[in-house]
Amino acid sequence: MTTLPTRPGGPGTPGGPNTPRTPSTPSTSGASAAPDASSTPGAPSASSTPGASSTPSTPGPPRGRATARPPGPDGDGGGERHRLTSLQGLAALSLDAMASVAYGPEAIVLVLAAAGAAGLGHTLPVTLAIAALLTVLVASYRQVIAAFPDGGGSYAVARAHLGRRTGLVAAASLILDYVLNVAVSVTAGVAALTSAFPELYDDRLVLCLGVLVLVTGVNLRGIVDSAKAFIVPTAVFVGSILTVIVAGLLRDTPASTEAAAGHASVLGDSATTVGALLLLKAFASGCSALTGVEAVANAVPSFRAPAVRRAQRTEVALGALLGVMLIGLSVLIGRFHLQPVEGVTVLAQLADASLGHNWGFYVVQFATVVLLALAANTSFGGLPVLMSLLARDNYLPHVFRLKADREVHRHGVVALGAVAALLLFFSGGDTNTLVPLFAIGVFVGFTICQTGMVVHWRAHRSPGWRRRAVLNGLGAVLTGVSAVVVAATKFTEGAWLVVIALPVLVLLFERVHGAYGRIDEGIGLGRVPEAPHRDRSLVIVPVSHLSRLTCEAVNAAVSLGDEVRAVTVTHQDAEGRAESRALRRDWERWNPGVELVELNAEHRTIGRPVSEYVRRIHRYHPGTRVTVLIAEVEPRRLWQRLLQNQRGAVLAHAVRRDTDAVICRLRFRLPDTGRAPNLRNR
Numbered sequence: 001m002t003t004l005p006t007r008p009g010g011p012g013t014p015g016g017p018n019t020p021r022t023p024s025t026p027s028t029s030g031a032s033a034a035p036d037a038s039s040t041p042g043a044p045s046a047s048s049t050p051g052a053s054s055t056p057s058t059p060g061p062p063r064g065r066a067t068a069r070p071p072g073p074d075g076d077g078g079g080e081r082h083r084l085t086s087l088q089g090l091a092a093l094s095l096d097a098m099a100s101v102a103y104g105p106e107a108i109v110l111v112l113a114a115a116g117a118a119g120l121g122h123t124l125p126v127t128l129a130i131a132a133l134l135t136v137l138v139a140s141y142r143q144v145i146a147a148f149p150d151g152g153g154s155y156a157v158a159r160a161h162l163g164r165r166t167g168l169v170a171a172a173s174l175i176l177d178y179v180l181n182v183a184v185s186v187t188a189g190v191a192a193l194t195s196a197f198p199e200l201y202d203d204r205l206v207l208c209l210g211v212l213v214l215v216t217g218v219n220l221r222g223i224v225d226s227a228k229a230f231i232v233p234t235a236v237f238v239g240s241i242l243t244v245i246v247a248g249l250l251r252d253t254p255a256s257t258e259a260a261a262g263h264a265s266v267l268g269d270s271a272t273t274v275g276a277l278l279l280l281k282a283f284a285s286g287c288s289a290l291t292g293v294e295a296v297a298n299a300v301p302s303f304r305a306p307a308v309r310r311a312q313r314t315e316v317a318l319g320a321l322l323g324v325m326l327i328g329l330s331v332l333i334g335r336f337h338l339q340p341v342e343g344v345t346v347l348a349q350l351a352d353a354s355l356g357h358n359w360g361f362y363v364v365q366f367a368t369v370v371l372l373a374l375a376a377n378t379s380f381g382g383l384p385v386l387m388s389l390l391a392r393d394n395y396l397p398h399v400f401r402l403k404a405d406r407e408v409h410r411h412g413v414v415a416l417g418a419v420a421a422l423l424l425f426f427s428g429g430d431t432n433t434l435v436p437l438f439a440i441g442v443f444v445g446f447t448i449c450q451t452g453m454v455v456h457w458r459a460h461r462s463p464g465w466r467r468r469a470v471l472n473g474l475g476a477v478l479t480g481v482s483a484v485v486v487a488a489t490k491f492t493e494g495a496w497l498v499v500i501a502l503p504v505l506v507l508l509f510e511r512v513h514g515a516y517g518r519i520d521e522g523i524g525l526g527r528v529p530e531a532p533h534r535d536r537s538l539v540i541v542p543v544s545h546l547s548r549l550t551c552e553a554v555n556a557a558v559s560l561g562d563e564v565r566a567v568t569v570t571h572q573d574a575e576g577r578a579e580s581r582a583l584r585r586d587w588e589r590w591n592p593g594v595e596l597v598e599l600n601a602e603h604r605t606i607g608r609p610v611s612e613y614v615r616r617i618h619r620y621h622p623g624t625r626v627t628v629l630i631a632e633v634e635p636r637r638l639w640q641r642l643l644q645n646q647r648g649a650v651l652a653h654a655v656r657r658d659t660d661a662v663i664c665r666l667r668f669r670l671p672d673t674g675r676a677p678n679l680r681n682r
Contacts, residue, residue, distance in 0.1 A: 086313045090234070093381045094317075095378050097293055097322050098375070100290070104289025105333065107282075107286050124330045129283055130286050130290065141449075150389070154449035160452070168505075168506045169448065170445050173441040177445065181378060185374075187434060207429070216417035218377075240367045241325050243364075244332070249332070294445060297311070379416060384411075384412030385412075395509040440486050440495055450475040453468075453469075535623055536562055539557040540564075543596070564594045567599055569605075572601065611659055626662070627664050
């Protein structure tokens with residue numbers, strides 16, 4: 001056995017017999033190994049990892065063109081049963097917009113209340129202006145769905161027609177809106193719950209996190225499963241609101257005012273005149289009801305074929321229901337001369353006035369609580385698809401491009417849940433801290449999207465392009481004005497955070513894109529490489545004991561390289577020297593025909609001695625391909641991984657960090673029962 005020190009200035013070229021072997025090319029995978037002292041037999045499988053970064057995937061098909069879905073494992077065109085129908089899409093992607101009727105009309109009323117009763121008289125005109133903008137947006141996004149069936153909404157439109165940087169701004173605005181939607185929806189739902197049960201108020205942060213975990217878990221099951229789970233709550237909420245509207249229109253006077261009794265009014269005593277600025281501020285506040293309209297266009301690939309037609313039907317249904325509910329509730333506000341009061345929502349007062357303070361009132365409240373809590377599902381349906389497109393274009397890590405077997409981008413779902421949890425934690429579960437940031441991002445995205453569609457129609461000049469361009473141009477003007485008004489009126493209330501976050505996100509996208517560009521350049525992606533040639537190969541097998549695991553590792557090594565060396569790290573203390581003598585004795589009895597090289601180490605470390613040994617080989621034999629084969633036990637049970645010493649992971653990290661050697665990981669499966677014989681006892 002050869003003994004080598006690992007300190008600088010030691011012997012030069014490590015020696016060893018050069019036994020010719022038949023080489024084979026190891027497969028590449030992630031490198032994290034953990035050799036274990038178990039000697040139980042199993043079925044090994046090998047994989048190897050180069051020390052360099054993984055090769056980024058090739059960008060997908062051009063945006064804006066329909067692509068055929070390859071047959072999936074079910075033979076149904078990529079798993080059609082895991083995609084959405086129109087009804088499921090309405091349940092999965094419209095919760096954000098539907099739930100906004102719980103706070104949209106109230107936002108308008110609270111602003112107009114500053115001008116007293118005269119201000120509240122303008123509730124319906126302001127709502128009609130918002131409904132008109134909603135109509136323009138729905139018609140426009142139907143066109144976006146048809147023109148960009150691969151999804152992405154504002155990002156896809158802007159990147160195709162307004163340039164790369166503008167597309168990134170649109171993507172950043174949508175990401176902010178989606179993340180804030182999750183946080184606002186969860187906190188608003190929990191706020192409604194704590195209003196009904198005040199004793200839960202101190203636990204609102206825990207409740208918020210619990211609801212977030214529930215919604216995230218449902219979405220990890222797949223978008224279809226989440227859609228099915230949310231169909232009933234959505235139907236109950238929409239039915240409840242429509243019932244309130246119809247019942248209220250049939251009454252001349254309120255059926256009850258018990259909900260608002262004893263609560264102080266926030267109505268101003270004509271402190272402010274009803275001017276253009278007040279109406280613009282009310283319009284900007286009410287526009288929070290339009291968030292979520294773009295979600296269907298962002299998630300077109302999630303629909304079953306024909307995806308475009310189903311998505312367009314879903315978009316129209318969403319706009320129609322939202323418009324009817326907003327206008328209907330606004331009419332009731334004027335009909336009952338409702339005044340906002342502290343501690344009771346406008347929607348609760350309307351339900352009380354239309355249905356009376358009975359079981360119907362509590363059904364509406366409960367449906368509102370549930371839907372507000374679940375409205376976060378819109379973000380879980382749209383944001384992972386958007387992140388997938390950004391990853392395809394090398395602006396986010398490629399892991400967000402991966403899909404699970406249920407057609408769900410799990411990494412995007414988990415990332416969204418994690419960021420939303422941070423927002424909930426830092427806001428303390430308080431809705432008022434988050435709402436001022438809510439609508440700005442989506443209106444920036446609206447404006448960019450409409451402007452890009454005008455360029456799209458001018459470039460393609462398809463039949464009726466002028467009419468479509470005028471529609472999108474009108475939408476761009478309206479949403480642009482709305483974005484400016486919202487940002488100006490909400491700036492001191494937290495909108496400045498969005499103004500900072502947008503360029504930060506764009507800078508992050510650029511950095512990720514630049515990193516992928518350098519990787520592509522370094523590996524010569526897209527260029528024809530030189531002809532393959534064969535180099536001398538050396539396989540190094542770290543060992544610490546003799547067992548069936550060691551035997552399988554050496555068997556695999558002699559199949560991979562021209563030369564094989566086993567190395568062991570000897571610690572310079574009494575225990576380490578005793579272990580070294582025992583291993584040397586067992587190795588000589590086994591006599592596998594492979595040299596055992598001993599690496600001396602002053603400290604109890606294994607990574608540095610092996611990496612230094614590999615570096616010395618590269619120094620004296622620069623043309624040698626060195627592979628470090630790390631054997632690890634793979635237990636049958638997940639919890640048994642906690643029993644492993646993780647030495648292989650430490651060793652793989654050190655070799656990857658300090659050398660260019662290939663890291664090959666040998667997985668050794670433990671059987672369900674029985675124990676393998678220990679070679680030391682033979």
